[in-house]
Amino acid sequence: MWSIEEKLALRLQERVSQNNLRELPIVQKKIDFCSNDYLGLASNAALAQQIQQxxxxxxxxxxxxxxxxxxxGNSxxxxxLEEALATTFQAEKALLFNSGYSANTxxxxxxxxxxxxxxxxxxIHASLKEGARLSFASRYPFRHNDLEDLEKKLGKATGxxxxxAESVYSMDGDVAPLEEILRICRKYNAHLIWDEAHSTGVWGENGNGIACTQQLQNQIFARIYTFGKAMGVHGACIAGSAVLIDYLVNFARPFIYTTALPLHSLVSIREAFKFLQANTYLQHTLxxxxxxxxAELMKYPSLQTRWIKSESAIQAIKIGGNALTKTIASQLQTADYDVRAILSPTVKEGEERLRICLHVYNTEEEIRNLVEYLTHVFMQTTAGFAASSG
Structure with a gap:
């Protein structure tokens, strides 16, 4: 009989054979095209000084x-801070959580x-799926941004x-059709839970996200905002009605049984939003x-067909195959472009891609050079793989 250690080792070996073993990377000083620090606030010296003061x-x-x-742990x-966040996100109340994962769950x-x-x-994020699993409710996925499939699934729903849904999706960088989703929700008397993780800070007045930008926030049952991406700090909040927030205080286990954020984190959140309000040019620069x-990508037909067009800071180039995608990413890393491969099972098999994140501190020259070099590496590497398989 195999021991538990042997069983775990076998599963790890399966990952190795599939070319998708996860390992913790050593962060090196390369040209950042991978982090979620879209507005550069995580490393902004002026914001750091403002927080400390x-x-x-x-x-x-x-x-x-x-x-x-x-x-x-309350204060x-x-x-x-929750009152200030509720004002920013144009909600009746807001409730702080230690992370977006915790809020979603x-x-x-x-x-x-x-x-x-x-x-x-x-x-949607893995944390939302985890929360759904823990709810004991029936749960069904609909095809990504497919309104017809959403309506079909809602037509069979009970209770x-x-x-x-999410405002901006982390793997494709595309934006959900919020107005149309809300129309379908009204038709079937459904309640929308809307994750603004990748739009917080980037869209809207004072970074209040896509729902507020489209003035649809009052039609949404619950909205989740996270602060560890564009806001450059840590934590999250849920915004909604007073009844919703009071219910979560009483029944949300990740809130009830978690040590609260320390004071320094609370200050960081508040000052990050103040800083963005005083430096709105950051959004325009992004x-x-x-x-x-x-504009650069449009110059290279070989990449255009693999590009998932996006209005967000997340840009994805579908490559296909773990080995090929990892090889191209490795060559970009060697050239000091910090671009990461997204492999299956994180994405569907055959949809492995390069995920390129853009930031205010990426110069237009760096962007131009990245796209040019990526095109060269893609053509060279795919030709090499084709020759070896032939």
Whole structure:
């Protein structure tokens, strides 16, 4: 009989044979085309100084929060921050969470009940799928951004109906058709849970996301905003009605049983939003970088057919095959372009891709050189793979 260690080792070996073993990378100083720091706030020296100055001026400093919000971890500062976030996101109330993963798991494990139905876009975050699994509700995926398939699945749903979608999808970088999704939700009396992870900070006034930009926020049951991407800090919040937030305080296990964010993290969140409000040019600079990437890519027909067109900072080039995709990514890394391969099973087999993230600090020259070199490497490597397989 095999030991548990032997069974685990066997599963790891299967990953090796499939060319998709995950390993922790050593972060090196390359040209960043992989991080979620779209606005450059994570490494912004002026914001860091602003956070430290504000933190140092507080009358009482703590290294840790000492407990959960319901025991000893609550503070007037946390509650004032939630009020400020509710104002920013144009909601009745907001509730802080330690991460986007925690917020996503919390809302879907707490709200839908046995007998209810969750219909979700097949490309939503793993944390949302995990929350749905924990809810005991029936759950069905619909094809990515496919409104016809969404309506078909909702037509068969029972109990309270919940639709789960994202503003910007992390693997394709495309934007969900929010207005059309809401129309279908109204038709079937379904409640939309809307994840703004990759649009927080990038879209909208003071970074309040796509729903507020389209003035549809009041039609959405719950919205999730995360601060570890474009906002450059950490944490998340859920925005919605007072009833929703009070319910989560009472029933969301990831909130109830988690040690609260420390004071320094709360200050960081508040100051990041203040900084963005005072430096709106950052959003416009990012938009120019996105436009520059699209313009460069249009010069190279070999990549155009593999490009998933996107208005966001996330740009994907489908390659296909773990080995080929890893090889091209490795050559880009060697040339100091930090582009990462996204492999199956993270994406469907055959849809392995390069995920290119754009930032305000990527110069137009760097973008131009990346696309030119990527084209060269793609043509050379695919020809080599074709010759070896032939």
């Amino acid at each position: 504000t933190y140092a001026q507080l009358p009482f400093l703590q290294n840790g929060s000492t407990g959960s919000r319901l025991i000893s 007037l500062y946390a509650m004032e 919390a809302i879907l494990s707490a709200i839908p009940q046995k007998g209810d139905t969750i219909v979700y876009d097949e490309y 309270e109906k919940f639709v789960v 938009y120019t970088r996105i436009a520059a990437f699209a």
